[in-house]
Each structure stands twice: as structure tokens, then as C-alpha cells.
Amino acid sequence: MTDYELAKLFGVSESTINNWxxxxxxxxxxxxxxxxxxxxxxxxxxxxRAIGYTYDTEEVFLRSRPQKKDKNGKVIRQAGTEVxxxxxxxxxxxxxxxxxxxxxxxxxxxxxxxxxxxxxxANMKKMSIEELQKSILDDIKEMRASGLLPxxxxxxxxxxxxxxxxxxxxxxxxxxxxxx
Numbered sequence: 001m002t003d004y005e006l007a008k009l010f011g012v013s014e015s016t017i018n019n020w021x022x023x024x025x026x027x028x029x030x031x032x033x034x035x036x037x038x039x040x041x042x043x044x045x046x047x048x049r050a051i052g053y054t055y056d057t058e059e060v061f062l063r064s065r066p067q068k069k070d071k072n073g074k075v076i077r078q079a080g081t082e083v084x085x086x087x088x089x090x091x092x093x094x095x096x097x098x099x100x101x102x103x104x105x106x107x108x109x110x111x112x113x114x115x116x117x118x119x120x121x122a123n124m125k126k127m128s129i130e131e132l133q134k135s136i137l138d139d140i141k142e143m144r145a146s147g148l149l150p151x152x153x154x155x156x157x158x159x160x161x162x163x164x165x166x167x168x169x170x171x172x173x174x175x176x177x178x179x180x
Contacts, residue, residue, distance in 0.1 A: 052094035
């Protein structure tokens, strides 16, 4: 429950809830414990949804029951309906989206969508054009070797290398170093 919802429950403002938390540490601790319990329940639920689970349910059926008589024709059971309860296991398959969400949060270095690549801009300013070209080519080769270079770019690898090697010019105001 959020502080806003709690305030509505008590019929006070959210700032009153915040004041109570400051004035009564036990109140603040109780709120934290309650929120932690709810968070853990969600964690367990997400985990089970990510891996799939089986649960038991019960289905109820009505079956007609005919009248039954003994050998002498005396009715020993009246006609009617009989309630039958059957335990049935149900399976919820793993949810791919829940699994991805779990992994992105539990193993962000392996599963996050964004890969951070440190380009070291401060170091790049000190590099010559040749050193910069070599650094870019090394980065491309490293990304290619580690599988970070998308397949779309894979086919253009040689084209990128050619462009970086042959067409990179010195920025305005910087004289290119003479070739050796």
C-alpha cells in the first residue's frame, strides 16, 4: 500500500502520514516491514510466472442419479442429482516476458538492452588521426569477436573498415599529421 492509499484509509493527508513516520519510528518501521512483505510476495509471484507452475483446482459436476429399488420393489434411493468434485491439476506455462524482466533486473550486465561502451572522449582528444582510426578499428574487431556487432552490420564490416581507414579527416582547425 502506498503512503497516499494509507492516508486515504486513515482519512488524513499524505503529509500527516509523513509526519507520523518521523514522529513515531515504530510506525515507520511497521510501514517498511509491510511494504517489504508485499514486495517479497510480488518477487515470488514473478519468479513462479517466469518459470511456470502447477496448481490444483477443483471442478464440480452434477450427475443424474436414477431411482434405485431393492428386489422387493422398495425404493432405497430417490432419483435426483449427485454432486461430484474432481481435483484437477492445472499448469501455467513459463511466461517469456516475466523471465526477461526477471533476468534484466537480476543480471543487468548480461540482459539489459543497452550496452555501455566507454569511448574515452578525453583520451580521444589527445589522439592523432591514425591512433583514432586504429582505436575505432580495434573496437569494431572486439565487438565483432564478442558478438556485440549486430548481424546487419556484420555484412558491412569491410565497408566500415574502409571508410574509417580511408576517409577519416582531421577536425577543422587541426592539421593532419604527415604520413610516414
